Amino acid sequence: MTQDSPDRGADRDARQLRQQSDEHVIKCMGDVDMGLVAGDGLKVTDADGKQYIDAISAEWVLNLGFRNPEIKQAINDQLDTIDYVSPVFESEARTELARKLAELAPGELSKVLYGLSGAGAVEGAMHLAMRATGGSDFVCLDAAFHGRTFATIGLTYVNPGMVEGANQGLDRYLPRQMRIPNYNCYRCPLGLERETCDLACAEAIEWELERGHLNGPAGVIVEPFQANGGMVPAPDGYLERAHEISRAHQVPLIVDEVQGALCRCGPMYAVQRTAVEPEMIILGKALGGGLPLSATITTPEYSALLPWEYGFTQAGNPTACAAGLAMIEVMLRDDLPANSEKMGNLLTDGLAEIEKDSKLIGDIRGQGLMVGVELVLDRETKEPAFAETDALMAACLEHGLMIGKTGPVFGSNGNVVKFKPAVNVSEDEIVEMTEIFGRALAEVEATL
Numbered sequence: 001m002t003q004d005s006p007d008r009g010a011d012r013d014a015r016q017l018r019q020q021s022d023e024h025v026i027k028c029m030g031d032v033d034m035g036l037v038a039g040d041g042l043k044v045t046d047a048d049g050k051q052y053i054d055a056i057s058a059e060w061v062l063n064l065g066f067r068n069p070e071i072k073q074a075i076n077d078q079l080d081t082i083d084y085v086s087p088v089f090e091s092e093a094r095t096e097l098a099r100k101l102a103e104l105a106p107g108e109l110s111k112v113l114y115g116l117s118g119a120g121a122v123e124g125a126m127h128l129a130m131r132a133t134g135g136s137d138f139v140c141l142d143a144a145f146h147g148r149t150f151a152t153i154g155l156t157y158v159n160p161g162m163v164e165g166a167n168q169g170l171d172r173y174l175p176r177q178m179r180i181p182n183y184n185c186y187r188c189p190l191g192l193e194r195e196t197c198d199l200a201c202a203e204a205i206e207w208e209l210e211r212g213h214l215n216g217p218a219g220v221i222v223e224p225f226q227a228n229g230g231m232v233p234a235p236d237g238y239l240e241r242a243h244e245i246s247r248a249h250q251v252p253l254i255v256d257e258v259q260g261a262l263c264r265c266g267p268m269y270a271v272q273r274t275a276v277e278p279e280m281i282i283l284g285k286a287l288g289g290g291l292p293l294s295a296t297i298t299t300p301e302y303s304a305l306l307p308w309e310y311g312f313t314q315a316g317n318p319t320a321c322a323a324g325l326a327m328i329e330v331m332l333r334d335d336l337p338a339n340s341e342k343m344g345n346l347l348t349d350g351l352a353e354i355e356k357d358s359k360l361i362g363d364i365r366g367q368g369l370m371v372g373v374e375l376v377l378d379r380e381t382k383e384p385a386f387a388e389t390d391a392l393m394a395a396c397l398e399h400g401l402m403i404g405k406t407g408p409v410f411g412s413n414g415n416v417v418k419f420k421p422a423v424n425v426s427e428d429e430i431v432e433m434t435e436i437f438g439r440a441l442a443e444v445e446a447t448l
């Protein structure tokens with residue numbers, strides 16, 4: 001079904017699509033019984049013909065919304081020239097994107113190792129770090145999420161059910177990693193208060209780098225804003241302290257911006273909210289303008305690989321690189337870092353207004369257009385509102401708003417809803433999102 005024919009046997013189409021999907025597609029990453037068949041800007045249409053406003057940029061991938069005309073044009077132009085170039089050859093689009101990423105990056109970051117997925121890029125960063133340091137053990141955070149491949153699952157820990165499933169039978173493949181207490185000022189795992197804690201969670205990095213490794217430390221990997229771990233921003237000073245400690249131990253600080261980069265948290269790179277110049281930044285999700293592409297950007301010091309130790313036939317696919325480059329050019333031309341900041345503030349202000357009359361909102365956390373709302377049954381005890389979060393998600397969908405859901409506390413599925421709309425979102429669209437969200441929340445709260 002297309003947007004031009006929204007009522008063509010819509011209901012039958014949706015059921016058929018589901019049936020055939022069940023017969024032939026092995027679904028990964030969970031299961032939502034909904035077919036999406038058309039998208040335009042921030043609007044997406046399901047197989048029943050119902051339209052939604054997309055507040056999560058289609059799994060935080062389409063940072064300029066569905067079918068952005070300039071990205072489409074760049075893809076067409078690339079297809080008119082050359083569609084694929086093996087990674088062993090030079091390619092203009094691949095080189096131009098790498099040059100642009102380097103030009104925009106902080107500090108000495110100038111070398112790009114391409115991958116296909118976020119987890120693939122994390123593995124690339126692990127290879128580079130291990131070659132340069134000679135170590136093999138990484139420090140990672142308790143609620144970190146860095147992917148689901150055999151290597152990255154060892155760095156990932158979020159939903160216990162997810163980890164159980166993902167780890168089952170894989171012991172012989174999982175790398176041993178050094179896991180430290182999370183940063184989370186709303187639910188400090190160390191029971192401390194931010195005013196007096198002296199960033200004890202960051203100090204744990206030091207302990208592990210000194211005593212926690214078996215085969216020598218290879219690096220410290222951290223998300224600047226934990227997404228799957230509950231939409232939790234690193235507290236002020238955390239990344240600075242993590243960098244000081246890792247530098248003192250001569251291992252790289254690897255900042256995983258698979259979700260945070262490309263104006264999601266405001267600036268082009270999330271770490272640019274601080275003055276930290278890490279040794280590596282990992283990019284994925286939005287990097288290919290909707291096509292599969294990821295990258296690790298690093299310094300010359302950390303750029304050596306052994307021949308054939310890492311690589312993918314489609315790494316740095318020129319068509320995906322052309323799409324990514326066009327996306328970045330639009331972001332710069334239209335000053336989307338500023339739009340992300342401004343619209344993010346508008347969104348969090350709107351949510352704060354809703355919070356005033358809300359029983360369930362316990363905390364609102366945001367940087368740019370990376371925004372989480374944690375739901376609790378009691379603001380004192382912070383008991384997570386699992387069933388109510390599920391009900392709120394359903395009510396938002398009912399009213400035509402698509403939002404996301406995650407931890408930091410996981411029952412069946414988590415107690416935090418997330419907003420990560422396209423970074424070219426307009427004021428009117430933010431108002432529409434908050435208005436629907438407020439209405440859906442009021443409906444759920446009326447049943448309490």
Ligand SMILES: Cc1ncc(COP(=O)(O)O)c(C=O)c1O
Nearest residue numbers: 117118119145146147256258259
């Ligand atoms: C911070 C972070 N790193 C890595 C990944 C893995 O990316 P992918 O699913 O593309 O492998 C994700 C995915 O959600 C992520 O959020």
